[in-house]
Structures are given as C-alpha cells and as structure tokens.
Amino acid sequence: xxxxxxxxxxxxxxxxxxxxxxxxxxxxxxxxxxxxxxxxxxxxxxxxxxxxxxxxxxxxxxxxxxxxxxxxxxxxxxxxxxxxxxxxxxxxxxxxxxxxxxxxxxxxxxxxxxxxxxxxxxxxxxxxxxxxxxxxxxxxxxxxxxxxxxxxxxxxxxxxxxxxxxxxxxxxxxxxxxxxxxxxxxxxxxxxxxxxxxxxxxxxxxxxxxxxxxxxxx
Amino acid sequence: xxxxxxxxxxxxxxxxxxxxxxxxxxxxxxxxxxxxxxxxxxxxxxxxxxxxxxxxxxxxxxxxxxxxxxxxxxxxxxxxxxxxxxxxxxxxxxxxxxxxxxxxxxxxxxxxxxxxxxxxxxxxxxxxxxxxxxxxxxxxxxxxxxxxxxxxxxxxxxxxxxxxxxxxxxxxxxxxxxxxxxxxxxxxxxxxxxxxxxxxxxxxxxxxxxxxxxxxxxxxxxxxxxxxxxxxxxxxxxxxxxxxxxxxxxxxxxxxxxxxxxxxxxxxxxxxxxxxxxxxxxxxxxxxxxxxxxxxxxxxxxxxxxxxxxxxxxxxxxxxxxxxxxxxxxxxxxxxxxxxxxxxxxxxxxxxxxxxxxxxxxxxxxxxxxxxxxxxxxxxxxxxxxxxxxxxxxxxxxxxxxxxxxxxxxxxxxxxxxxxxxxxxxxxxxxxxxxxxxxxxxxxxxxxxxxxxxxxxx
Numbered sequence: 139x140x141x142x143x144x145x146x147x148x149x150x151x152x153x154x155x156x157x158x159x160x161x162x163x164x165x166x167x168x169x170x171x172x173x174x175x176x177x178x179x180x181x182x183x184x185x186x187x188x189x190x191x192x193x194x195x196x197x198x199x200x201x202x203x204x205x206x207x208x209x210x211x212x213x214x215x216x217x218x219x220x221x222x223x224x225x226x227x228x229x230x231x232x233x234x235x236x237x238x239x240x241x242x243x244x245x246x247x248x249x250x251x252x253x254x255x256x257x258x259x260x261x262x263x264x265x266x267x268x269x270x271x272x273x274x275x276x277x278x279x280x281x282x283x284x285x286x287x288x289x290x291x292x293x294x295x296x297x298x299x300x301x302x303x304x305x306x307x308x309x310x311x312x313x314x315x316x317x318x319x320x321x322x323x324x325x326x327x328x329x330x331x332x333x334x335x336x337x338x339x340x341x342x343x344x345x346x347x348x349x350x351x352x353x354x355x356x
Numbered sequence: 357x358x359x360x361x362x363x364x365x366x367x368x369x370x371x372x373x374x375x376x377x378x379x380x381x382x383x384x385x386x387x388x389x390x391x392x393x394x395x396x397x398x399x400x401x402x403x404x405x406x407x408x409x410x411x412x413x414x415x416x417x418x419x420x421x422x423x424x425x426x427x428x429x430x431x432x433x434x435x436x437x438x439x440x441x442x443x444x445x446x447x448x449x450x451x452x453x454x455x456x457x458x459x460x461x462x463x464x465x466x467x468x469x470x471x472x473x474x475x476x477x478x479x480x481x482x483x484x485x486x487x488x489x490x491x492x493x494x495x496x497x498x499x500x501x502x503x504x505x506x507x508x509x510x511x512x513x514x515x516x517x518x519x520x521x522x523x524x525x526x527x528x529x530x531x532x533x534x535x536x537x538x539x540x541x542x543x544x545x546x547x548x549x550x551x552x553x554x555x556x557x558x559x560x561x562x563x564x565x566x567x568x569x570x571x572x573x574x575x576x577x578x579x580x581x582x583x584x585x586x587x588x589x590x591x592x593x594x595x596x597x598x599x600x601x602x603x604x605x606x607x608x609x610x611x612x613x614x615x616x617x618x619x620x621x622x623x624x625x626x627x628x629x630x631x632x633x634x635x636x637x638x639x640x641x642x643x644x645x646x647x648x649x650x651x652x653x654x655x656x657x658x659x660x661x662x663x664x665x666x667x668x669x670x671x672x673x674x675x676x677x678x679x680x681x682x683x684x685x686x687x688x689x690x691x692x693x694x695x696x697x698x699x700x701x702x703x704x705x706x707x708x709x710x711x712x713x714x715x716x717x718x719x720x721x722x723x724x725x726x727x728x729x730x731x732x733x734x735x736x737x738x739x740x741x742x743x744x745x746x747x748x749x750x751x752x753x754x755x756x757x758x759x760x761x762x763x764x765x766x767x768x769x770x771x772x773x774x775x776x777x778x779x780x781x782x783x784x785x786x787x788x789x790x791x792x793x794x795x796x797x798x799x800x801x802x803x804x805x806x807x808x809x810x811x812x813x814x
Contacts, residue, residue: 178575178576178587179571179572179784179785180586180640180784183586183640240789241789242788242789247777247779247780251777255775255776256775307775310638311584311685311686311757312683314683
C-alpha cells in the first residue's frame with residue numbers, strides 16, 4: 139500500500155469532526171425549526187418523519203464508507219464509519235422517543251403496534267438491532283470482542299434492510315423515496331457480495347491488520 | 357329501554373288505530389292502505405282527510421314504515437310510483453314534523469288520529485328530538501320519500517333548537533352528543549392515557565372542539581395532485597391552480613343534466629355555514645368552519661332518475677396545473693362517490709369556502725365535498741364533474757389499495773386500517789391523542805348503515 143499523501147494526512151485530521159458536523163445537520167435543522175415554528179401544523183408527525191429519514195440517511199452513509207474506501211484507497215475515511223453509525227443511532231433513538239410521545243406512552247397501543255403492524259415490527263426490530271452495535275462501538279469493546287466484533291457488526295446490514303422495509307411499508311402510495319433508499323441499499327450491499335466488482339475479496343495477508351488498525355483508530 | 361317500549365307503543369298505536377277504524381289487516385310495522393277497501397270505510401276516510409290536511413299526502417297511495425331503534429325510533433314515509441310532487445310533500449311534512457317535535461310540539465299525530473296518540477305525551481315530557489332526512493328513491497319497490505328519526509335527547513333540553521341551528525351550534529360549542537356518549541364509555545376514555553388522574557378527567561369533561569386555526573387548516577393538506585408532503589399543496593396549489601373559469605358538469609342518470617360555470621353553479625343556492633370535524637384516515641383531525649351548499653340541493657336541482665343509486669365526483673385532471681398527476685401515485689383523475697342516501701343526507705356539504713372566505717386552492721378550490729362522518733379522503737377536492745350512476749363508483753383510493761380503503765370509509769374506531777390503529781386521533785394543535793368517535797361523532801347517520809356489517813363494508 140502506498141504511503142498516504144500529505145493531503146491525506148491533513149484530511150485524516152479533519153474528517154471526523156467534519157462527519158460529526160455533517161451528521162448533526164438534520165438535528166440542527168429540527169432544533170432550528172422548533173424555535174422558528176418551522177415544524178408545521180403537526181410537529182410530532184414532522185419530527186417522526188424527519189428523524190426516521192435521518193436515520194436511514196445516516197445508515198446508508200455508514201454503509202457507504204467501506205466501499206468508498208476500497209474503491210478510492212482513501213483509508214483515512216475509516217474513522218467516520220463509527221461517527222456516522224452513532225449519528226444513525228442518535229436519530230433512531232429520537233425517532234423512537236418521538237413515537238413513544240406520539241402514543242402518549244400508552245403501553246397497550248405500543249405493544250399492539252409492535253405485534254400487529256408489520257411496518258412497526260420491522261422498524262422496532264431494526265432499532266433493537268442497533269442498540270448492541272452502539273454499545274460495542276467503543277475502543278474497549280472492539281478490543282474485547284476481537285474477531286467477533288466484526289461479525290456482530292454485520293447486523294447493521296439487517297438493521298438497514300429492515301429500516302428500508304419499514305419505510306416501504308408505511309407510505310400510503312408514493313413509493314419514490316423508499317424505493318430510492320432501497321436502490322441505494324441494494325447497491326451498497328452488492329459491494330459486500332464476494333465476487334462482484336468491488337465486492338468482498340479474499341483478504342490479502344496485510345488487510346486484516348490494516349482493518350483492525352483502522353477500526354482501532356476510530 | 358323504557359324509551360324503546362314507549363316508542364313501540366306509539367308506533368304500534370298508529371297502525372292499530374287504523375286497523376280499529378278500518379278493520380283491515382296490517383303487517384306488524386308497516387301498513388299499506390289499499391284504496392278499494394279503504395274507500396268503503398267512512399271513519400278511515402275521515403282519517404284520510406285529516407291526514408291529507410296535516411300531512412299533505414294521501415295515505416291510500418303512500419307507505420308508512422316504523423322501526424324501533426336503540427335510542428329512539430324511525431318513521432319512514434314513502435310515496436308509490438312516479439310522483440315527485442308527492443315525494444316533495446312527504447319530505448316537507450316529515451321535516452316540519454321533525455321540527456315540531458324538536459320544538460316540543462307533538463300535536464300533529466293527535467290531529468290526524470282525532471285523539472291523543474299513546475306515547476306522544478311521553479315524548480313531549482321527555483323532550484324527544486325529531487330529526488329529518490330524505491330517503492332517496494329505492495327500487496324495487498319504486499318508492500321515495502323521507503324519514504324522521506325520533507331520539508331521546510342526549511343534550512340538555514335547554515340546548516334543543518331547530519335542526520340547522522342545532523347542528524351548527526352543537527359543533528361550535530363542542531357539546532357533541534357523541535363525545536359525551538364516548539366519554540361515558542370507560543373503555544374508550546381509558547385509551548387516552550395511562551395516567552389514572554387524567555383518565556378520570558377525560559371521562560368527566562367532554563372533549564372540546566375548537567376550530568383549528570386558519571393557518572393550520574390551510575398549510576397541512578393531503579392533496580396529492582400538488583405533492584405528497586403535507587405542505588406541498590399550500591406551496592404549489594395557490595400558484596398553479598386556475599379556479600376561474602371553472603366548469604362543473606352534472607350528468608348521468610338525471611333529468612336535468614348541465615354544464616355550469618362556477619358562478620352559475622352556485623347561483624340560486626342557499627349557502628350555509630357548518631363547522632365540522634374532519635378526521636383523516638391517517639389518524640389526525642381538525643375542526644373546520646366550512647361554507648357551502650347542502651349537496652342535496654344540487655341533487656334535487658338535477659332531478660336524478662329512478663336508477664340513480666350513487667353519485668360520482670371527479671377532480672380536475674390537468675397535469676399542467678397539477679404536477680402530482682405527472683406521476684402515477686394514484687390513478688388520475690381522483691374519483692370519489694357516495695351512495696344516494698349518503699349524498700342526500702343533510703350533513704353532506706359541497707363546500708365553497710372556509711372561515712368565511714373563498715376556498716383556498718390547497719383546500720380544494722373552488723368546490724369540494726365535505727362528508728364529516730367519513731375519512732377525509734372521501735371529501736374530494738376541486739370537483740369538475742358530478743355524475744349520477746347505478747353502479748358503485750370506482751373511487752381512487754379504493755382502486756389503489758382495496759384492502760386498505762373501502763368505498764364507505766366511515767370513521768370507525770373499532771375497525772383499524774390494516775397498517776395503523778384508528779382508535780385514536782391527534783387533533784391538530786393538540787399534543788395528546790384523543791379517542792376517535794364512531795362516525796366521527798355524527799351518530800345521526802347510523803341509520804344509513806343499519807343492518808350493514810361495518811367491518812366488511814369499511
């Protein structure tokens with residue numbers, strides 16, 4: 139692997155703060171909206187839609203990091219995978235909290251929703267799947283779990299898939315946005331299929347160490 | 357319960373009186389006088405004469421039907437054969453009787469029968485309410501007429517006013533009979549919150565129905581012709597929709613079809629102000645002060661034929677003005693429909709305005725339907741065609757997802773949409789969800805669906 143260019147060393151320094159800044163833009167917009175009356179006639183619905191959308195957006199960005207790294211060789215991108223993943227988790231938490239507020243914390247309705255309405259079941263499952271990933275995102279857990287860490291974190295594929303399904307199943311008739319997410323998700327997953335261009339390849343001897351280092355750096 | 361028995365006594369008394377005077381065989385709750393036999397009986401002839409005077413219609417050739425309902429009773433009077441004038445007379449009579457009952461005047465039955473009819477004194481004492489509704493032509497048999505509902509009052513008697521005032525006032529004051537009824541059902545009230553104290557409060561205080569602010573009514577709309585986001589219509593419709601000139605076609609199975617300019621369409625009609633709850637299928641709701649024309653006035657003007665069983669409405673189809681129509685989100689143009697009796701119901705409105713001004717574009721200018729006991733998607737916007745038909749119209753959402761959106765689409769907290777609950781709703785501007793009311797609180801329409809399985813016909 140070629141030694142990183144000077145600009146890449148620069149980039150490595152600002153890439154994580156930049157990812158945080160970018161990832162928090164949707165939240166900043168919501169907060170600004172709350173103070174300027176920009177949340178519309180039904181703020182709870184608006185916040186639910188926006189946080190859900192932001193969650194999917196962040197998940198797709200998270201899933202895009204590794205393929206982009208592989209295609210460009212920009213390994214300095216590695217740290218932002220965790221940043222964006224944590225942003226996704228932040229938004230899914232806000233999304234779920236808004237839902238609880240929307241339901242007035244009425245357990246009988248929430249249980250009924252989760253059990254009987256497929257789109258809620260899918261969304262709720264995706265939320266649950268993301269919890270262990272957020273918890274084990276720290277350096278300590280990465281070290282402790284070793285090889286199992288990567289296996290565990292493949293759950294993000296399932297979570298993102300369920301998130302897209304959740305979106306597809308909840309819209310009334312205009313499937314454009316959920317289908318765009320589905321298409322992006324499909325492309326990003328294709329990179330993970332061994333044998334496809336850009337897909338997972340048999341790792342060269344050096345790769346695991348590099349990956350681990352990159353992960354550890356984050 | 358006691359009330360039902362009293363009503364049965366009254367309704368049984370009417371045919372019984374006839375039977376006694378006439379010696380003629382009667383079905384239990386319906387009587388149909390046969391001229392050949394009836395004319396031989398002078399007492400019956402006298403009754404007929406009084407009936408003609410009081411009711412303006414000949415009992416020889418009209419049919420009475422009496423039904424006992426859970427909360428009162430129903431009298432249906434229909435005219436045989438093809439007699440629009442007779443039908444009009446019957447309807448006028450029933451309307452005036454309903455008004456009289458509502459005023460506490462129960463003298464007419466006594467006049468017809470030349471004696472105090474059992475039950476009327478009880479109804480008077482109980483201050484029963486009469487409600488009138490036209491009954492459309494039914495075939496077979498080929499009858500048309502009106503019905504009057506007699507209901508025990510669910511609101512304080514001091515609140516009783518003539519029908520139109522009653523409807524409007526009740527909506528404005530938020531003293532909804534149905535809201536009170538719902539509040540009385542602990543199961544429904546308990547849905548509101550898990551918190552014990554506020555649950556008790558919810559079951560005691562009737563829910564208020566304050567008009568939703570004009571700003572929210574005009575910026576939070578489902579009008580997919582202008583975009584699927586709630587705020588798209590407010591952004592796009594005012595600049596894209598040309599409401600003048602506007603043409604409305606009235607056609608199909610009617611004797612007076614027509615093609616009207618908008619001004620011509622509303623000319624000579626009586627504009628009324630009605631404040632209604634609007635419940636969207638997405639489980640939010642508003643309270644909107646509409647202005648408009650009772651749809652039945654338009655229907656009566658068109659003179660529907662015997663075979664007209666449904667009214668179909670169509671929205672403008674013009675992808676130039678309506679960018680949403682450039683994509684197949686629904687099968688354009690948007691089509692909605694009502695059964696004839698639903699269309700003729702006094703609550704059904706063709707709105708031309710809200711908050712005292714002309715209808716804003718995003719709310720369906722210049723002419724939209726408002727059917728307050730049905731989910732909002734039934735209340736079709738920007739109407740260009742009203743067609744009378746003998747087959748159930750293929751309505752837009754029903755075609756798009758028949759398992760999710762029925763033709764009837766009556767607001768019903770007990771029948772969930774397959775993907776979400778309909779038990780509660782959020783009133784725009786409020787934080788906490790409130791229980792959804794059967795027929796959106798307009799329980800007076802229940803008789804339109806008596807005997808129908810509302811789970812099947814959702």
